[in-house]
Amino acid sequence: EAGVAQSPRYKIIEKRQSVAFWCNPISGHATLYWYQQILGQGPKLLIQFQNNGVVDDSQLPKDRFSAERLKGVDSTLKIQPAKLEDSAVYLCASSQIPPSATRQETQYFGPGTRLLVL
Amino acid sequence: SQQGEEDPQALSIQEGENATMNCSYKTSINNLQWYRQNSGRGLVHLILIRSNEREKHSGRLRVTLDTSKKSSSLLITASRAADTASYFCATVDTGRRALTFGSGTRLQVQP
Numbered sequence: 558e559a560g561v562a563q564s565p566r567y568k569i570i571e572k573r574q575s576v577a578f579w580c581n582p583i584s585g586h587a588t589l590y591w592y593q594q595i596l597g598q599g600p601k602l603l604i605q606f607q608n609n610g611v612v613d614d615s616q617l618p619k620d621r622f623s624a625e626r627l628k629g630v631d632s633t634l635k636i637q638p639a640k641l642e643d644s645a646v647y648l649c650a651s652s653q654i655p656p657s658a659t660r661q662e663t664q665y666f667g668p669g670t671r672l673l674v675l
Numbered sequence: 676s677q678q679g680e681e682d683p684q685a686l687s688i689q690e691g692e693n694a695t696m697n698c699s700y701k702t703s704i705n706n707l708q709w710y711r712q713n714s715g716r717g718l719v720h721l722i723l724i725r726s727n728e729r730e731k732h733s734g735r736l737r738v739t740l741d742t743s744k745k746s747s748s749l750l751i752t753a754s755r756a757a758d759t760a761s762y763f764c765a766t767v768d769t770g771r772r773a774l775t776f777g778s779g780t781r782l783q784v785q786p
Contacts, residue, residue: 599763600763601776602774650717650718666718667717671715
């Protein structure tokens with residue numbers, strides 16, 4: 558079974574530029590997550606999709622970050638304009654069904670995209 | 676914001692020794708999970724323990740959960756050099772669906 562795919566693996570941009578990341582989840586997984594992991598910290602959830610609908614985007618800086626999941630499969634995360642503090646690894650994860658109080662589901666993570674903003 | 680704090684932040688041991696990592700969290704949870712992250716890689720799920728469970732085993736891993744103290748521990752027995760990685764605890768809070776990660780413990784196993 559293929560894992561979660563992400564591209565690009567690395568990206569270097571200057572501040573105020575825009576950047577986009579792509580994620581292809583495991584086939585059949587309904588739930589997709591984007592996390593931001595700053596160096597030395599644990600991942601922080603940015604946005605969660607169930608199929609093509611947004612479940613949780615409470616920690617997404619909506620003035621500069623946007624994400625979409627067209628057709629409930631692939632997803633893109635965009636930053637426009639980028640700031641220095643956006644330098645981080647952006648991780649995509651997917652799970653087969655959304656977790657609930659009675660149903661626990663493992664999240665499968667992609668390798669991440671390492672972003673450096675200069 | 677980070678939910679929990681792992682302790683210690685860094686741990687260095689010799690191959691064959693046991694490694695214990697602790698995690699504290701702040702809110703009421705549905706379950707707690709442990710993940711491993713090798714340098715430059717994504718996270719790999721290790722084990723999940725539900726809020727009504729106190730201990731769980733998986734191979735060389737042993738996880739305990741004390742909801743009264745809002746803490747968990749991960750024990751890796753007979754460590755190997757390949758266990759060198761960062762280990763994160765993550766909680767699924769009551770009423771939410773997503774994971775909230777701690778800050779991680781960096782484990783170095785010397786061959």
